[in-house]
Amino acid sequence: MTANDEPTPAPPGRRSRLRSRIDAIEVPRPRLAVGALAGMCVMILGASMLPVPYVVERPGPAIDVLGEYQDEQILTIEGAETYETDGELMMTTVSVDGGPGYTVTPVEVLVGWFDPSQAVFPRELLFPEDQTQEQTDLQNTVQMSTSQQGAVAVALDELGVAYEDTVMVAGIQAGAPAEGQLEGGDVILAVDGEEAADVEGYQALVADREPGEDVTVTVLRDDEERDVTMATADVDGTARLGIVLGAGYDFPMDVRLTVGDVGGPSAGTMFSLAVYDELTPGALTGGEAVAGTGTISADGEVGSIGGIRQKMIGARDAGAEFFLAPGANCEEVAGNEPDGLQVVAVDTFDEALEATTTIAESGTADSLPTCEDR
Known part of the structure; x- marks a missing residue:
């Protein structure tokens, strides 16, 4: 056959048989591809829902200790004279997903990595490998109850009340x-x-x-x-x-602090300030919204806590303008303060009390020590 020659057409019977063979080969291909793609999607979706050994920390609620939480008054004092107050003293919290008894998915971890308000950690950094949910809940309960008792004691020490x-x-x-x-x-x-x-x-x-x-x-x-x-x-x-x-x-009075299922020791400093506020005339905050965090020891030392960045964001989002941060957390605080929130570094209850009083009198924290000063 030369370049100008046309190919000889196949006989009609042969053409029909060839077309049938082609159809038999090609028709199933789209179905097979769709099925394979669907299977892959199911596998990817399933993998995205599988639990992974990580913990994701997010900002939790900032709770005014002078107010109510879950329709219940947080701080009540009976058997002693109390005084009307104003403003807010907010304890700050962190929502933790992925601890014992709870899981997070790869999607949640991925979102946490790219969301600056969240933090992602390997689970073993925060929880022992064999720790159960019941053990974690008990630990949080113990820390909260002892923290509350210690916080009241520190406030009464400041007021010279014996117990x-x-x-x-x-x-x-x-x-x-x-x-x-x-x-x-x-x-x-x-x-x-x-x-x-x-x-x-x-x-x-x-x-x-x-x-x-x-x-x-x-x-x-x-x-x-x-x-x-x-x-x-x-x-x-x-x-x-x-x-x-x-x-x-x-104590020579009945002091109760009720915060629902919130656990842990990190609200100690704010509990102490709230008790002191209600047992003294006037508003300790001067009507300002002051948030903060930090454990409190028997001698009034403010201790470090976890999730400080998430707590600052939660405080800002709840309307706080001022935040009391443990000096021991300053390395994490410096450079990470949310816009609109003045953060004050405190190491003791006396410093926290002085900072709150200064904010009440001046309406600013400009003269108070910050983590950048450390």
Whole structure:
């Protein structure tokens, strides 16, 4: 065949058979491609929903300790003269996803990496590998209850109000012998009639019993003494009641702090300021919205906390103009202060009190120390 020759057409029967073969080969291809693509999409979607070992921290609510939370007054004081106040003293919180009992997906982690208001950490950096949700909840409860007691004590120290040291039930393990028998906040007075001076002393009194042996614990609850008898549990060959004891105080007034299911110790400084505010004439904040964070020790030292960046953002978004930050967190604070929020560095309760008073008098924190000064 030359260049000008035309190809000889195939006979009609052969052409029909060839077309049928082509159709048989080509028709299934789009269906196969669509099916494969759908399968890939399902796999990708499924992978995006699988839990991953990361924790994502987001700004949580900023809660005015002088006001209400979940329709309940946060701070109530009975048995002492209190005073009307104004303004806000906000405790700040962090929402943590991905801890024990909770999961996050690759999509949530990816969003957290690119969202400057969030932080992403490997789970093992924040939680022991074998820690359960129940253990985490108990830890948070214990830290919150002991923090509240310590915060009240620091405020009363500042006011020169005397009180006595006690040992209290700070938390109860799920399924423990003490569950349903003792309550958080119970003050321990004796174990089988024997008194002890501190937490370690009462722990030793229980541990001296044989596992399974009954123990009678005398507690003070709602200003009433009561005896509670229960069998001890065997924990690695030692008698236990499944309670966590903490340092408590017998105050000359009834001070209650209620913040729902919020846990942890980081609200201590703001609790102390709120108690001081209600027990003194006038508004400590001068009507300003002051937020902050920081643990509080028995001697009034403000300690470092986690999630400081998220707490500053949450405070700003809640309308706070001023923020009290632990000096120990200044490395994380410096250069990360949200626009519109003046951040003051404090190391002690006295410094937090002075800062709040200065803000009330001047309406600014310009003269107060910042993390950039450190």
